[in-house]
Structures are given as structure tokens and as C-alpha cells.
Amino acid sequence: MVVLLEGMCPGLDKDLLRSLRAADIRTVEDLVSSDIEDVAQKCSVSYKALLSIRRVLLAQHTAFPVSGADLYEELLSSTAILSTGNPSLDKLLDSGLYTGEITELSGGPGSGKSQVCFGVSVHIAHRLKQSVIYIDTTGGLTASRLLQMLQTETDNTDEQMEALQRIHTFRLFDVCALLDCLYGLCSGGLHKARVGGGSVKAVIVDSVSAVIAPLLGGRHNEGMSLMIQVAAALKTMAKDFSVAVLVTNHVTRSGSGEVQPGLGVSWSHIPRTRILLERVETGACVSRPGRRRVTLVKSSRQACRIKEDFDLQRWSGADGEAPSGKRKLDQADP
Incomplete structure (x- = not known):
């Protein structure tokens, strides 16, 4: 069930949305299954305009068959691998973040999730010369922190400013604002974000759970519907625009007490790759607060439960070859 939202398609504005809700039409399913002529009369809107909206929504939310050969050719021609800038993390991810896919980084408070996102965005903007969309839902992103990380990469002030210009930030604190942002990016915002010849190659949402988790649970299913809409928008963006999405x-803890990613079973099918980030608190590493351990929870390319250790305070560049059939994006790629 997909809830109707302003801006989902041309013509679906705030006034029409209010009229549709007054007519008890709240979801895409409600609209496409209703008598359009009857709805047009109730909402005092043009039958032709409403029919056009219905056709667009059907096209957006209907699957079309694609052959396996076409999928394979598309994979070879469009997939690139973005180094995260950290050798250990790249190794766990089978060389880095893959365009066309959603990668999830989960962890508890203070585990360093945002720090990893900062490091990834700085590396892509500075080293790879590509643009990054950074959606901050917790208010944790600051320009001073990004600049501090860039200053460890280069002493050249011009290079620092150029890299900062390639990182486009959005601060959004509710799921509707997030959806509006994602729809806007898909309808032209990604092309407008091209800076210095580099296209947008990564979209980072830190954190997706901050705006979704409060809506889940209870007897109401609107929160689940909004979560699926966010997932669909991220998947569409990743595939249609060949960008790597990192969320x-x-x-949470399972019944057996094991730490696991949140947002439940329905969300677990959305990311192609899931990694768990934890602090290392035992042995000699206690005196090194930046030490972290990452565990591969889900992957279609490597065996799960692989673990790697790395230091957040040493976010350095990574070299390496991409797997056969795909290209490693290690320099400006128009």
C-alpha cells in the first residue's frame, strides 16, 4: 500500500491531495481502483487531468518484464565501484560501494556510523572528484568536520573548497520531507548537483531509521507504507541514475540477545549489502577509541559473517582492482 504524497507525479499538488483525502482516497491503490469520473466530480477537478495522474502512477508502480541477458548487459555497462577510502571496509564490501545498489551500515549509538559516512563522502568528493548527496536526518553533519577531514587529505585550500562544493547536504527530520527530497532528486535534482565535471555517484542517508522507526509498530500500517515508499525511491534512484546509495x-537485539540491524524483516530485503559496525572494547584496543569492527551481515558476493577491523582515525586511501567485469572508479569519471 503506497500512500499518496504531494509531488509524486506532475499535477498531484497540495490542493488536489487535500480533496482526494476528503473523498477517502489516500493511497495509490485507492486512486487507480476508483471510478475516475466519480472522483473528478467529488474533487471538482478535470477528468482528463485526473486520468493523466492515474496513468503516471500506474507506470511508476507497475513492474515490467526484463530479460536476463538485458540485465547482464546493463550490469556490465553501468556498474562502477566506489572506494570508501578505507582498505578494510573496501575489502569487506568486495572493493567498495557498488552503483545501482543500496548498502546499509548499522550500529549502535557512538559506533561511528556518521564518521564512516563523513569519510566516504570526503573520499568520493576529493579523491574521486565526484559529487555526493548527503541527507542528514539527525543534525550530526557539520561543515567544520568535513573540512577537518579534508585538511588531513590535502593542504591545498582550493582543493578543499572544491571537494566541499561537491558534497550537497540536506537536513530533513521527518519521513515526508525525506520522500519529497528523494522524489525531487529523481526528477532532476541529481543532474543539477553536478559540480566540477563530476556527476553524482553516491547518495548517503544518515540515518534512514531516525525518521522511519518512530512510525513503526502499533495497529496502524501507515508507517510501514511510508517505509516501503522510501525504499522504492532509493532503489529507483540507485538503478535509474547509477548511483551508490549508502544508508x-x-x-536491535534478537530473541537470543544477538545484535542485529533494525527496522524489521520487511526492511531487511531492501539493502543489497548490510554491514554491522561495533566498537572494539576488549584487550589492548581499549586505549584506542577509534578502533572498530565491521561484520558482513548480508551480501550477494561474499560469505556472510566476515569480519574486519579498522581505525576511524586513520581514514586513508585504498588501492585495488575491481572484480572482473566491473570498473573501479578511482579517478574522475564523466
Whole structure:
């Protein structure tokens, strides 16, 4: 069930949305299954305009068959791998973040999720010369922190400013604002974000769970519907625009007490790759607060439960070859 929202398609504005809700039409399913002529009369809107909206919504939310050969050719021609800038993390991710896919980083408070996102965005903007969309839902992103990380990469002030210009930030604190932002990016915002010849190659949402988790639970299913809409928008963006999507998530505990990514079973099918970030608190590493351990929870390319250790305070560049058939994006790529 997909809830109707302003801006989902041309013509679906705030006034029409209010009229549709007054007519008890709240979801895409309600609209496409209703008598359009009857709805047009109730809402005092043009039958032709409402029919056009219905056709667009059907096209957006209907699957079309694609052959396996076409999928494979598309994979070879469009998939690139973005180094995260950290060798250990790249190794766990089978060389880095893949365009066309959603990668999830989950962890508890203070585990360093945002720090990893900062490091990834700085590396892509500075080293790879590509633009990054950074959606901050917690208010944790600051320009001073990004500049501090860039200053460890280069002493050249011009290079620092150029990299900062490639990181486009949005501060959004509710799921409707997030959806509006994602729809806007898909309808032209990604092209407008091209800076210095580099296209948008990564979209980071830190954190997706901060705006979704409060809506889940209870007897109302609107929160679940909004979560699926966010997932669909991220998947569409990743695939249609060949960008790597990185989202962060909180953690919960299973019935056996094991730490696991949050947002439940329905969300677990959305990311192609899921990694769990934890602090290392035992042994000699206690005196090194930046030490972290990442565990591969879900992957279609590597065996799960692989673990890697790395230091957040040493976010350095990574070299390496991409797997056969895909290209490693290690320099400006128009």
C-alpha cells in the first residue's frame, strides 16, 4: 500500500491531495481502483487531468518484464565501484560501494556510523572528484568536520573548497520531507548537483531509521507504507541514475540477545549489502577509541559473517582492482 504524497507525479499538488483525502482516497491503490469520473466530480477537478495522474502512477508502480541477458548487459555497462577510502571496509564490501545498489551500515549509538559516512563522502568528493548527496536526518553533519577531514587529505585550500562544493547536504527530520527530497532528486535534482565535471555517484542517508522507526509498530500500517515508499525511491534512484546509495540504520537485539540491524524483516530485503559496525572494547584496543569492527551481515558476493577491523582515525586511501567485469572508479569519471 503506497500512500499518496504531494509531488509524486506532475499535477498531484497540495490542493488536489487535500480533496482526494476528503473523498477517502489516500493511497495509490485507492486512486487507480476508483471510478475516475466519480472522483473528478467529488474533487471538482478535470477528468482528463485526473486520468493523466492515474496513468503516471500506474507506470511508476507497475513492474515490467526484463530479460536476463538485458540485465547482464546493463550490469556490465553501468556498474562502477566506489572506494570508501578505507582498505578494510573496501575489502569487506568486495572493493567498495557498488552503483545501482543500496548498502546499509548499522550500529549502535557512538559506533561511528556518521564518521564512516563523513569519510566516504570526503573520499568520493576529493579523491574521486565526484559529487555526493548527503541527507542528514539527525543534525550530526557539520561543515567544520568535513573540512577537518579534508585538511588531513590535502593542504591545498582550493582543493578543499572544491571537494566541499561537491558534497550537497540536506537536513530533513521527518519521513515526508525525506520522500519529497528523494522524489525531487529523481526528477532532476541529481543532474543539477553536478559540480566540477563530476556527476553524482553516491547518495548517503544518515540515518534512514531516525525518521522511519518512530512510525513503526502499533495497529496502524501507515508507517510501514511510508517505509516501503522510501525504499522504492532509493532503489529507483540507485538503478535509474547509477548511483551508490549508502544508508545507516540503528540496531536491535534478537530473541537470543544477538545484535542485529533494525527496522524489521520487511526492511531487511531492501539493502543489497548490510554491514554491522561495533566498537572494539576488549584487550589492548581499549586505549584506542577509534578502533572498530565491521561484520558482513548480508551480501550477494561474499560469505556472510566476515569480519574486519579498522581505525576511524586513520581514514586513508585504498588501492585495488575491481572484480572482473566491473570498473573501479578511482579517478574522475564523466
